[in-house]
Amino acid sequence: MRRLLGRAPEVLTALALAAAGAALLAGCVRPGGSDGDLTDDWPALSAPLPFTPASGVCMPRITPVVQAATYETVDCARNHLAEAVHVGTFTGAVARQRERPEPGSPGLRAARAECDQRAREVLGGDWHSARLALNIALPTVPAWRGGARWFRCDLSETNSIDNTRPINRTGSLRGAMIGDSALVHGCFDPKLIGDNLNYMAPVLCTEPHRAEFVGVYVERDMSWDEFVKADQQAHKRCMALIAAFAAVPNNSDLPYRAGSIFYPPSQREWQEGDRGVRCFLWSDDRKLTRSMRGAGPQGLPAI
Structure with missing residues (x-):
């Protein structure tokens, strides 16, 4: 589920022991110093441990x-x-x-x-x-x-923000988000069908675009159905992130500067406890050709 809100005011050991025992019994002779009991000096076998997969x-x-x-x-x-x-x-x-x-x-x-x-x-x-x-x-x-x-x-x-199907990769992900990483969300040129968001095409922030990732907020604890019905609340939370990201006031002018697009966790992820909602700045009136990070009121004017 995603929302676009513009200006909405995955044996050998055992056999050997058995053979040794048979040889002793066949001779019927007690080795020197033995008590004749072949079992009391053997340590008890410990209970088998359940299988546990490895990390790393x-x-x-x-x-x-x-x-x-x-x-x-x-x-x-x-x-x-x-x-x-x-x-x-x-x-x-x-x-x-x-x-x-x-x-x-x-x-x-x-x-x-x-x-x-x-x-x-x-x-x-x-x-x-x-x-x-x-x-x-x-x-x-x-x-x-x-x-x-x-x-x-x-x-x-994963392939993209829209297609979260895992893809093959080589190399560990350890430290993958440190520094400049191609994995990190940046700017996008959203593709619409009418007023509905179809998918987000990633582009360089220096290329014409209408959306940019601004951050993640953690939604309060509620059921999935409650969250689905609270899209205006998610919009408001994302707008606050947009204001902080672009360094513009979070006031009545903000809806005239930008709208929001947000991507919540999937229903399964939500039920498992994930509450991280991804927020994107949405420019419905003009194409942008730079990142809006720290743009200020002049870089993201109210129109």
Whole structure:
């Protein structure tokens, strides 16, 4: 969902031990110093640990559920679709639940928040501000019931702000948002069908354009349906970001300087706890040929 508001006032060991035991029994002779009990001096085998995926590795595919039998990683220098930037652990009441956390549950929302923070640390910036997607992978239901309590945070590069389908990339995303990065959102020339936004074509800010990314705000906690109905509230929050970005007053003249376009998380991301809304400055009256960052009232006049 996206909104354009202008001036709306992813055996050998066992066999060897068995053979040794058979040889001793066949001789019926106790080795010197032995008590004849072949079992009491062996340490008990520890319980097998549940499978846990690795962090800091890349994967050829994106899966919301990870199975040990099909788990696969690749060198991040090769083509891949996702990078595991963190593996966390469910604790407390969530870890004691028989059923795995699902979208909308407090446990998964807390995991999503942890993933968000770790992704920012790895990237060097807010992933919402770039062509990136953050996904959570969980154990299978049988694995959860068998004691697995991990969650994995996966980052992927996407095609565009409109098409968030992950694309193949080479190289780790570590530090990808530090300095001048081609992943970070910049200026766009929006394509409309009538008054409806069709898609955002990325362009250089020195080329004619009508939109520019200005930042992200975190929406208050509400249901998805409530958010959908509150587009004017999102518009107002984005307009405040636009004013700060362009260094113009946030007053009654602001709607005559620019409008807003905003991209919220997907419904699934929202239910998992993502509340980051991406905001864009929208110039519906004139083409811009420079970034509006710090433009001031003269650079972004009221018309």
